[in-house]
Amino acid sequence: MAENISKRFTDLGVVENFDLQGHRGARGLAPENTLAGFSKALELGVTTLELDTGVTRDGVVVIHHDPYLNSDIARDTKGNWVEAKSLVLKAMTYQDLASFNVGALKPGSKYAKRFAQQKSEEFQSIPRLSDLFDLVTKSGNNNVRFNVETKINPLAPDMTVNPEAFVGALLAVINKHGMWDRVTIQSFDWRTLQLVQKRAPDIPTVYLSAQQKWLDNIAVGQKGTSGWTAGFDVDDYAGSIPKMVKSAGGSVWSPFYRELTPELVQEAHKEGLKVIPWTVNNPEDFSRLIKMGVDGIITDYPDINLSGG
Numbered sequence: 001m002a003e004n005i006s007k008r009f010t011d012l013g014v015v016e017n018f019d020l021q022g023h024r025g026a027r028g029l030a031p032e033n034t035l036a037g038f039s040k041a042l043e044l045g046v047t048t049l050e051l052d053t054g055v056t057r058d059g060v061v062v063i064h065h066d067p068y069l070n071s072d073i074a075r076d077t078k079g080n081w082v083e084a085k086s087l088v089l090k091a092m093t094y095q096d097l098a099s100f101n102v103g104a105l106k107p108g109s110k111y112a113k114r115f116a117q118q119k120s121e122e123f124q125s126i127p128r129l130s131d132l133f134d135l136v137t138k139s140g141n142n143n144v145r146f147n148v149e150t151k152i153n154p155l156a157p158d159m160t161v162n163p164e165a166f167v168g169a170l171l172a173v174i175n176k177h178g179m180w181d182r183v184t185i186q187s188f189d190w191r192t193l194q195l196v197q198k199r200a201p202d203i204p205t206v207y208l209s210a211q212q213k214w215l216d217n218i219a220v221g222q223k224g225t226s227g228w229t230a231g232f233d234v235d236d237y238a239g240s241i242p243k244m245v246k247s248a249g250g251s252v253w254s255p256f257y258r259e260l261t262p263e264l265v266q267e268a269h270k271e272g273l274k275v276i277p278w279t280v281n282n283p284e285d286f287s288r289l290i291k292m293g294v295d296g297i298i299t300d301y302p303d304i305n306l307s308g309g
Contacts, residue, residue, distance in 0.1 A: 019296025
């Protein structure tokens with residue numbers, strides 16, 4: 001299976017060493033950000049496992065997308081679905097979190113309808129980052145990489161630990177497991193990326209961007225800087241996100257895929273950046289972006305069939 005997936009992109013003849021990243025493991029096929037999901041992604045032959053991290057009250061780095069338990073995927077020991085936004089990771093110990101089951105989508109929810117192909121598991125706990133490193137090590141896969149996102153929002157500072165504590169905890173786990181050369185760290189909150197570059201300059205940083213109503217961390221034309229971009233103002237770079245990312249010290253620019261054009265890919269490459277858009281689930285979009293020359297793609301469906309693209 002891994003060879004077949006790699007061959008799909010090689011045969012397109014556009015990019016060598018294409019980076020196929022399994023979003024939250026393989027969210028479209030298996031429970032997101034779980035060991036079962038990451039195992040599925042490994043089985044399918046992804047080159048990178050993409051994941052989200054938070055930090056608990058006792059300083060444990062855990063893998064979960066939101067700063068609170070997601071009510072569409074989390075159940076308590078009695079099987080009850082948790083109340084929306086009621087249980088914040090920062091306020092809980094890892095032991096608190098370990099009992100919750102995140103192995104299935106809530107029946108009837110919009111989320112369940114969106115990912116109808118996802119196969120549920122009887123029980124999956126929220127893993128620690130260290131658990132994922134152990135899983136991959138035991139699997140014997142010595143090549144797969146980890147694209148680790150710091151889930152932190154500068155506009156809601158009380159919801160998570162501060163950037164310094166977050167980065168410190170994250171780097172400690174990476175160091176303990178000797179994964180320095182297999183990790184990239186990504187974020188919409190560029191403050192954490194600036195800290196990583198200072199404390200661990202050998203780890204590549206991935207600058208996430210979005211310019212949508214539901215999230216705009218770039219704020220073109222806004223007076224002053226965006227709260228997300230660590231003091232960097234896109235208007236100082238004539239509106240060029242690639243130039244801003246390069247100036248900030250990034251290795252990879254990871255934009256929302258609908259905002260990407262061939263010209264932007266070329267501009268980013270001229271700046272020496274790799275371009276890896278998120279989150280691409282449509283075969284036609286997949287093929288279109290590959291033909292633009294992107295260096296990789298983040299997808300919920302690592303088994304995507306490009307024959308119609």
